[in-house]
Amino acid sequence: MKLPPYYPAHPLARRDWANGLETVQIVDRQVGEFLKQLEADGLKDNTIVFLIGDHGRCHIRGKQFLYEGGVHIPLIVRWPDHIKPGTVSAELVSTLDICRTIVNVAGAKPTEELHGEYLFGTDISKRKYIHFNSDKMDNTHDAMRAVRTKKHKLIQNL
Secondary structure, rough: OOOOOOOOOOOHHEEEEEEHHHHHHHHHHHHHHHHHHHHHHHOHHHHOEEEEEOOOOOOOOOOOOOHHHHHOOOEEEEOOOOOOOOOOOOOOOOOOOHHHHHHHHHHHOOOOOOOOOOOOHHHHOOOEEEEEEEEEEEOOEEEEEEEEOOOOEEOOOO
């Protein structure tokens, strides 16, 4: 197992990293069981499934930080007859886009303006940047702002 270069090569760091990887394996098995249940219930082909990860690990440059480890979170979408299996997108997306997408797919009309873009429309590819913010780490005030394009990222520590 190889740790990221900014973590110490210490047994405690390795054990914690290994525990995180095992958690991913457990979730993978649970998602498999969920998909089997959808198939058993006859809902497999008529259900859109979103699988999203948390905002990084509880480590340096992870959760609660605006470095990639804290904001580049996994998003997997399964939607038979709409998304080809194995498709990968490099678009800049936000969790706010999930809400907009669900509302659009359901054909609902929101009573308030929604932030975010429809994940499968043309507007998502026109997005030039995405922004992030952080204000607290537990009881500590630690305000940061960031803006990211496909090529660059600026973090401002306030």
